[in-house]
Amino acid sequence: MAITIKDLSYGYPSAQSLIFENFNTEFAPGITLLKGYSGCGKSTLLRIIASLIRPQKGQIITHSKYKYGSSQYLRKDIGFVFQQLNLLPLANLKRNVELAASLAGKNKNAANDWLKLFGLDQLTDRKPASLSGGQQQRAAIARCLAKQPSIVLLDEPTSGLDDLNTSVIKQVLHEKLPAHCICVIATHDSRIDPIANEIHDFNTYLPMEEHLQEMARKPNFTPE
Numbered sequence: 001m002a003i004t005i006k007d008l009s010y011g012y013p014s015a016q017s018l019i020f021e022n023f024n025t026e027f028a029p030g031i032t033l034l035k036g037y038s039g040c041g042k043s044t045l046l047r048i049i050a051s052l053i054r055p056q057k058g059q060i061i062t063h064s065k066y067k068y069g070s071s072q073y074l075r076k077d078i079g080f081v082f083q084q085l086n087l088l089p090l091a092n093l094k095r096n097v098e099l100a101a102s103l104a105g106k107n108k109n110a111a112n113d114w115l116k117l118f119g120l121d122q123l124t125d126r127k128p129a130s131l132s133g134g135q136q137q138r139a140a141i142a143r144c145l146a147k148q149p150s151i152v153l154l155d156e157p158t159s160g161l162d163d164l165n166t167s168v169i170k171q172v173l174h175e176k177l178p179a180h181c182i183c184v185i186a187t188h189d190s191r192i193d194p195i196a197n198e199i200h201d202f203n204t205y206l207p208m209e210e211h212l213q214e215m216a217r218k219p220n221f222t223p224e
Protein backbone atom coordinates (compact mmCIF):
# COMPACT_ATOMS: atom_id res chain seq x y z
CA MET A 1 0.00 0.00 0.00
CA ALA A 2 1.53 3.28 -1.11
CA ILE A 3 1.20 6.28 -3.36
CA THR A 4 3.76 5.95 -6.13
CA ILE A 5 4.76 8.94 -8.25
CA LYS A 6 6.40 7.67 -11.40
CA ASP A 7 8.35 9.75 -13.95
CA LEU A 8 6.29 12.83 -13.14
CA SER A 9 6.78 15.95 -15.26
CA TYR A 10 4.71 19.06 -14.61
CA GLY A 11 4.89 22.76 -15.35
CA TYR A 12 2.04 25.27 -14.98
CA PRO A 13 0.71 26.20 -18.47
CA SER A 14 1.57 29.87 -17.88
CA ALA A 15 5.15 29.12 -16.77
CA GLN A 16 8.26 28.70 -18.91
CA SER A 17 9.85 25.84 -17.01
CA LEU A 18 8.88 22.55 -15.40
CA ILE A 19 8.57 22.22 -11.62
CA PHE A 20 8.97 18.44 -11.80
CA GLU A 21 10.90 16.61 -14.46
CA ASN A 22 10.92 12.79 -14.45
CA PHE A 23 10.37 12.93 -10.70
CA ASN A 24 9.91 9.71 -8.73
CA THR A 25 8.89 9.21 -5.13
CA GLU A 26 6.69 7.09 -2.91
CA PHE A 27 4.51 7.72 0.15
CA ALA A 28 3.82 4.90 2.62
CA PRO A 29 0.96 4.68 5.14
CA GLY A 30 1.51 7.01 8.08
CA ILE A 31 2.45 10.67 8.20
CA THR A 32 5.01 12.05 5.73
CA LEU A 33 6.20 15.64 5.88
CA LEU A 34 7.16 17.44 2.68
CA LYS A 35 9.78 20.03 3.42
CA GLY A 36 11.71 22.37 1.18
CA TYR A 37 12.20 26.01 0.28
CA SER A 38 9.20 28.16 -0.54
CA GLY A 39 8.16 27.69 -4.15
CA CYS A 40 9.82 24.30 -4.67
CA GLY A 41 6.51 22.63 -5.51
CA LYS A 42 5.13 21.12 -2.30
CA SER A 43 1.58 22.44 -2.79
CA THR A 44 1.71 21.54 -6.47
CA LEU A 45 2.58 17.94 -5.62
CA LEU A 46 -0.35 17.75 -3.18
CA ARG A 47 -2.69 19.07 -5.90
CA ILE A 48 -1.34 16.49 -8.35
CA ILE A 49 -1.88 13.63 -5.84
CA ALA A 50 -5.44 14.93 -5.33
CA SER A 51 -5.87 14.97 -9.15
CA LEU A 52 -6.88 18.64 -9.01
CA ILE A 53 -4.19 19.25 -11.61
CA ARG A 54 -3.02 16.64 -14.06
CA PRO A 55 0.63 16.02 -14.87
CA GLN A 56 1.79 16.40 -18.47
CA LYS A 57 3.67 13.13 -18.07
CA GLY A 58 3.95 10.34 -15.55
CA GLN A 59 1.75 8.19 -13.38
CA ILE A 60 0.19 8.51 -9.94
CA ILE A 61 -0.52 5.04 -8.60
CA THR A 62 -2.51 4.92 -5.35
CA HIS A 63 -3.94 2.31 -3.00
CA SER A 64 -7.39 3.95 -3.30
CA LYS A 65 -10.21 1.70 -4.42
CA TYR A 66 -11.30 4.53 -6.72
CA LYS A 67 -9.59 5.40 -10.00
CA TYR A 68 -7.11 8.29 -9.78
CA GLY A 69 -8.85 11.37 -11.16
CA SER A 70 -12.41 10.04 -10.91
CA SER A 71 -15.02 12.14 -9.13
CA GLN A 72 -15.38 9.40 -6.49
CA TYR A 73 -11.63 9.43 -5.82
CA LEU A 74 -11.75 13.14 -5.08
CA ARG A 75 -15.08 13.17 -3.25
CA LYS A 76 -14.70 10.04 -1.14
CA ASP A 77 -11.05 9.23 -0.74
CA ILE A 78 -9.17 12.54 -0.72
CA GLY A 79 -9.19 14.77 2.34
CA PHE A 80 -7.47 18.02 1.39
CA VAL A 81 -6.97 21.10 3.54
CA PHE A 82 -5.69 23.96 1.42
CA GLN A 83 -3.86 26.98 2.76
CA GLN A 84 -7.07 28.95 2.04
CA LEU A 85 -9.14 26.41 4.12
CA ASN A 86 -12.25 26.76 1.90
CA LEU A 87 -14.83 26.33 4.69
CA LEU A 88 -18.33 27.08 3.37
CA PRO A 89 -18.98 30.65 4.57
CA LEU A 90 -22.79 30.42 4.87
CA ALA A 91 -22.85 27.13 6.78
CA ASN A 92 -22.06 26.74 10.48
CA LEU A 93 -19.23 24.44 11.59
CA LYS A 94 -21.50 21.46 12.22
CA ARG A 95 -23.05 21.75 8.74
CA ASN A 96 -19.62 22.16 7.14
CA VAL A 97 -18.50 18.86 8.67
CA GLU A 98 -21.84 17.07 8.05
CA LEU A 99 -21.84 17.99 4.37
CA ALA A 100 -18.30 16.73 3.80
CA ALA A 101 -19.09 13.43 5.56
CA SER A 102 -22.37 12.97 3.63
CA LEU A 103 -20.78 13.68 0.26
CA ALA A 104 -18.16 11.05 1.05
CA GLY A 105 -20.89 8.56 1.99
CA LYS A 106 -19.89 8.60 5.66
CA ASN A 107 -21.89 9.04 8.86
CA LYS A 108 -22.82 12.71 9.20
CA ASN A 109 -23.99 12.15 12.78
CA ALA A 110 -20.37 11.98 13.88
CA ALA A 111 -19.85 15.67 12.99
CA ASN A 112 -20.05 16.82 16.62
CA ASP A 113 -17.56 14.13 17.69
CA TRP A 114 -15.01 15.29 15.12
CA LEU A 115 -15.47 18.91 16.19
CA LYS A 116 -15.13 17.92 19.86
CA LEU A 117 -11.82 16.19 19.18
CA PHE A 118 -10.50 19.55 18.02
CA GLY A 119 -11.95 21.41 21.02
CA LEU A 120 -14.67 23.06 18.92
CA ASP A 121 -17.76 21.57 20.60
CA GLN A 122 -18.87 24.95 21.97
CA LEU A 123 -18.65 26.55 18.53
CA THR A 124 -20.60 24.15 16.32
CA ASP A 125 -23.32 26.73 15.55
CA ARG A 126 -20.89 29.44 14.53
CA LYS A 127 -20.13 30.44 10.93
CA PRO A 128 -16.45 30.28 9.89
CA ALA A 129 -16.03 34.06 9.58
CA SER A 130 -16.85 34.52 13.28
CA LEU A 131 -13.95 32.27 14.37
CA SER A 132 -10.27 32.90 14.96
CA GLY A 133 -7.70 31.70 12.43
CA GLY A 134 -6.69 28.80 14.68
CA GLN A 135 -10.30 27.73 15.21
CA GLN A 136 -10.92 27.82 11.45
CA GLN A 137 -7.80 25.77 10.81
CA ARG A 138 -8.90 23.13 13.35
CA ALA A 139 -12.42 23.10 11.83
CA ALA A 140 -11.03 22.59 8.31
CA ILE A 141 -9.02 19.57 9.50
CA ALA A 142 -12.03 18.18 11.41
CA ARG A 143 -14.06 18.46 8.19
CA CYS A 144 -11.33 16.69 6.21
CA LEU A 145 -11.06 13.78 8.70
CA ALA A 146 -14.85 13.38 8.96
CA LYS A 147 -14.74 12.09 5.37
CA GLN A 148 -12.52 9.25 6.65
CA PRO A 149 -10.46 9.37 3.45
CA SER A 150 -7.59 6.98 2.83
CA ILE A 151 -5.46 9.90 1.57
CA VAL A 152 -5.11 13.04 3.70
CA LEU A 153 -3.29 16.03 2.20
CA LEU A 154 -2.59 19.03 4.43
CA ASP A 155 -0.99 22.21 3.15
CA GLU A 156 0.71 24.15 5.97
CA PRO A 157 -1.92 23.07 8.55
CA THR A 158 -0.20 24.85 11.47
CA SER A 159 1.22 27.94 9.81
CA GLY A 160 0.70 30.98 12.00
CA LEU A 161 -0.70 28.91 14.90
CA ASP A 162 0.40 29.08 18.53
CA ASP A 163 1.80 26.02 20.31
CA LEU A 164 -1.53 25.05 21.90
CA ASN A 165 -3.44 24.98 18.58
CA THR A 166 -0.53 23.14 16.97
CA SER A 167 -0.51 20.52 19.77
CA VAL A 168 -4.24 19.83 19.35
CA ILE A 169 -3.79 19.25 15.60
CA LYS A 170 -0.70 17.09 16.13
CA GLN A 171 -2.40 14.96 18.78
CA VAL A 172 -5.53 14.26 16.72
CA LEU A 173 -3.51 13.39 13.62
CA HIS A 174 -1.24 11.13 15.65
CA GLU A 175 -4.07 9.32 17.44
CA LYS A 176 -6.97 9.26 15.00
CA LEU A 177 -5.54 8.53 11.55
CA PRO A 178 -6.17 4.87 10.76
CA ALA A 179 -3.10 2.73 10.08
CA HIS A 180 -3.84 2.36 6.34
CA CYS A 181 -4.20 6.12 5.80
CA ILE A 182 -1.49 7.97 3.86
CA CYS A 183 -1.15 11.50 5.19
CA VAL A 184 1.14 13.95 3.37
CA ILE A 185 1.76 17.31 5.02
CA ALA A 186 3.51 20.21 3.26
CA THR A 187 5.06 22.26 6.02
CA HIS A 188 7.89 24.50 7.19
CA ASP A 189 6.91 23.83 10.81
CA SER A 190 9.41 21.67 12.73
CA ARG A 191 6.93 21.39 15.64
CA ILE A 192 5.18 18.66 13.60
CA ASP A 193 8.36 16.57 13.18
CA PRO A 194 7.73 14.33 16.23
CA ILE A 195 4.55 12.80 14.74
CA ALA A 196 6.12 12.14 11.32
CA ASN A 197 6.90 8.62 10.17
CA GLU A 198 9.00 10.06 7.33
CA ILE A 199 10.32 13.41 6.18
CA HIS A 200 10.88 14.08 2.46
CA ASP A 201 13.28 16.95 2.00
CA PHE A 202 12.77 18.52 -1.43
CA ASN A 203 15.88 20.67 -0.98
CA THR A 204 18.02 17.64 -1.58
CA TYR A 205 16.59 16.70 -4.96
CA LEU A 206 15.04 19.75 -6.61
CA PRO A 207 17.09 22.72 -7.81
CA MET A 208 16.41 25.99 -5.99
CA GLU A 209 15.17 28.93 -8.06
CA GLU A 210 18.12 30.78 -9.55
CA HIS A 211 17.39 34.13 -7.90
CA LEU A 212 17.27 32.46 -4.45
CA GLN A 213 20.56 30.68 -5.14
CA GLU A 214 22.08 34.02 -6.12
CA MET A 215 20.88 35.71 -2.91
CA ALA A 216 22.16 32.85 -0.77
CA ARG A 217 25.63 33.24 -2.36
CA LYS A 218 25.93 36.92 -1.33
CA PRO A 219 28.54 37.31 1.43
CA ASN A 220 26.35 39.51 3.70
CA PHE A 221 23.17 37.43 3.26
CA THR A 222 22.15 35.81 6.55
CA PRO A 223 18.86 33.90 6.43
CA GLU A 224 17.29 33.24 9.84
Ligand SMILES: Nc1ncnc2c1ncn2[C@@H]1O[C@H](COP(=O)(O)OP(=O)(O)OP(=O)(O)O)[C@@H](O)[C@H]1O
Pocket (backbone or CB within 6 Å): 012, 014, 015, 019, 036, 037, 038, 039, 040, 041, 042, 043, 044, 045, 186
Ligand atom coordinates in the same frame (compact mmCIF):
# COMPACT_ATOMS: atom_id res chain seq x y z
N1 LIG B 1 -1.45 28.61 -10.53
C1 LIG B 1 -0.16 28.78 -10.81
N2 LIG B 1 0.23 29.23 -12.03
C2 LIG B 1 1.53 29.40 -12.34
N3 LIG B 1 2.56 29.13 -11.48
C3 LIG B 1 2.23 28.68 -10.26
C4 LIG B 1 0.88 28.48 -9.85
N4 LIG B 1 0.86 28.01 -8.58
C5 LIG B 1 2.16 27.94 -8.20
N5 LIG B 1 2.98 28.33 -9.20
C6 LIG B 1 4.45 28.35 -9.18
O1 LIG B 1 4.89 27.00 -9.04
C7 LIG B 1 6.02 26.93 -8.16
C8 LIG B 1 5.70 25.96 -7.04
O2 LIG B 1 4.65 26.53 -6.24
P1 LIG B 1 4.07 25.78 -4.95
O3 LIG B 1 2.95 26.60 -4.43
O4 LIG B 1 3.82 24.37 -5.32
O5 LIG B 1 5.35 25.84 -3.96
P2 LIG B 1 5.45 25.49 -2.41
O6 LIG B 1 6.69 24.67 -2.25
O7 LIG B 1 4.19 24.90 -1.92
O8 LIG B 1 5.67 26.93 -1.76
P3 LIG B 1 5.32 27.50 -0.28
O9 LIG B 1 6.21 26.76 0.69
O10 LIG B 1 5.67 28.94 -0.39
O11 LIG B 1 3.84 27.26 -0.05
C9 LIG B 1 6.31 28.35 -7.70
O12 LIG B 1 7.37 28.86 -8.48
C10 LIG B 1 5.00 29.10 -7.97
O13 LIG B 1 5.25 30.45 -8.28
